Amino acid sequence: ATEKDLAAANVDPPFWAFPWAGGQALARYLTDHPDAVRGKRVLDLAAGSGLVGVAAALAGAAEVTANDIDPMCEAAVALNAELNGVSIRYIAGSILDAPPPDFDIVVAADVFYEQRPAQMFRAFLERCHAAGVTIYAGDPGRTYFPRDAFRQAAEYSVQTTTEIENHPIQTARVWSL
Numbered sequence: 001a002t003e004k005d006l007a008a009a010n011v012d013p014p015f016w017a018f019p020w021a022g023g024q025a026l027a028r029y030l031t032d033h034p035d036a037v038r039g040k041r042v043l044d045l046a047a048g049s050g051l052v053g054v055a056a057a058l059a060g061a062a063e064v065t066a067n068d069i070d071p072m073c074e075a076a077v078a079l080n081a082e083l084n085g086v087s088i089r090y091i092a093g094s095i096l097d098a099p100p101p102d103f104d105i106v107v108a109a110d111v112f113y114e115q116r117p118a119q120m121f122r123a124f125l126e127r128c129h130a131a132g133v134t135i136y137a138g139d140p141g142r143t144y145f146p147r148d149a150f151r152q153a154a155e156y157s158v159q160t161t162t163e164i165e166n167h168p169i170q171t172a173r174v175w176s177l
Contacts, residue, residue: 019051023109024158025172026138027055030107032154034059036136040104043067045095046111046121050077050088052138056107057086065089065103096124100131109138118144125177135177140170150175 030037030052038060044053047066050073057064066077066088074090081088095101106128112118125135126149136153139145154174 019160020048020110021140021158021160021170021172022138022142023048023051024138024160025140025154025156025174026052026107026109026136028156028158029136029138029154029174030055030059036134037061037105040134041065041102042105042107043101043103044088045106045108045124047077048073048110050080052107052109053077053088054080054084054086056105057081057088058084061105063089065091067091067093067095069094096120100128100133103128103133105134105136107136107138110140110142111137112139112142112145115144118142118146122146122149129177137175137177138172139175140172145175150177 037056039062041063042053042056042061042065044050044056044064044066047053047068050066053064053066064086071092074092077088077090106125108121108125111121125137129135137150152173153176156172157169158172160170
């Protein structure tokens, strides 16, 4: 509905209105491997619609918190959490310059899309990892994904839309730091 309303105003749909390939892969990984998050405190960084956070909650995470810079994401996350019968807290605004937050796991999908944001996300995730936080990232092979820092945990073929990707089926990988 948001996409239709924005199209009428000649505005591009918001990024959180789509299930991006990296997020789909990471959500599938968490539902396929619930032990990765069961009983843990999870931060869904750059959460968008909360797809990965919902998957973490459904997989048994003790607590899930979503974070994004887009103020509309808070409503999208709340709605998706409600529709899936889970509870997700929300932290608004950028936390990339902050000290590592108090979570057991940080999940981040589709965050390495441009050079400068990729550098910022990498630095934040590496600080979190150094503080003992487990990191999972979902990525469909973006140019700025730091393959040298991560190791592959899984690979999935996911259905996407050609409005946001080049192909209707995209290979996306889940990585751990």
